[in-house]
Amino acid sequence: MQHTLNTNGHTNGKTTNGIVVSNQWVYQKDDLHNIYRKVKAESAELLAVVNLSLDSLIDKEDGSNGLEDSGISRGGSGTERANTAVYIRSTQRIAALRRVIEAIQDGQYTGICRKCGETIALARLYIVPESNCCQHCARK
Numbered sequence: 001m002q003h004t005l006n007t008n009g010h011t012n013g014k015t016t017n018g019i020v021v022s023n024q025w026v027y028q029k030d031d032l033h034n035i036y037r038k039v040k041a042e043s044a045e046l047l048a049v050v051n052l053s054l055d056s057l058i059d060k061e062d063g064s065n066g067l068e069d070s071g072i073s074r075g076g077s078g079t080e081r082a083n084t085a086v087y088i089r090s091t092q093r094i095a096a097l098r099r100v101i102e103a104i105q106d107g108q109y110t111g112i113c114r115k116c117g118e119t120i121a122l123a124r125l126y127i128v129p130e131s132n133c134c135q136h137c138a139r140k
């Protein structure tokens with residue numbers, strides 16, 4: 001990341017949080033900071049979940065790798081499927097959050113609806129930070 005200056009007033013510690021406020025961003029800078037923090041925290045949480053579910057998948061394979069196959073596999077396969085579902089859902093979410101983080105770091109996070117050009121409600125951005133269209137357009 002080589003973002004040098006921006007017009008935030010804070011020169012100290014500005015580069016450590018990596019946030020570039022888009023000039024289309026109509027809300028408070030603090031809100032962007034909060035969303036960024038939230039997205040980062042959720043990513044970290046999901047990465048932990050992914051590691052867990054990956055570990056449990058790997059453990060399963062190691063454990064059922066032989067004699068106990070018939071007895072345990074029935075109970076195990078359900079858990080395995082659940083873990084796989086969690087894993088897939090989590091990785092998809094991580095990818096979406098990653099795009100949000102990159103957009104914020106690049107000053108591309110605008111909070112503007114891609115379809116109608118209206119501002120996306122701040123509450124919606126907090127709940128669904130990766131949304132790129134407003135509530136109305138999302139329903140269509």
Ligand SMILES: [Zn+2]
Nearest residue numbers: 113116134137
């Ligand atoms: Zn819209």
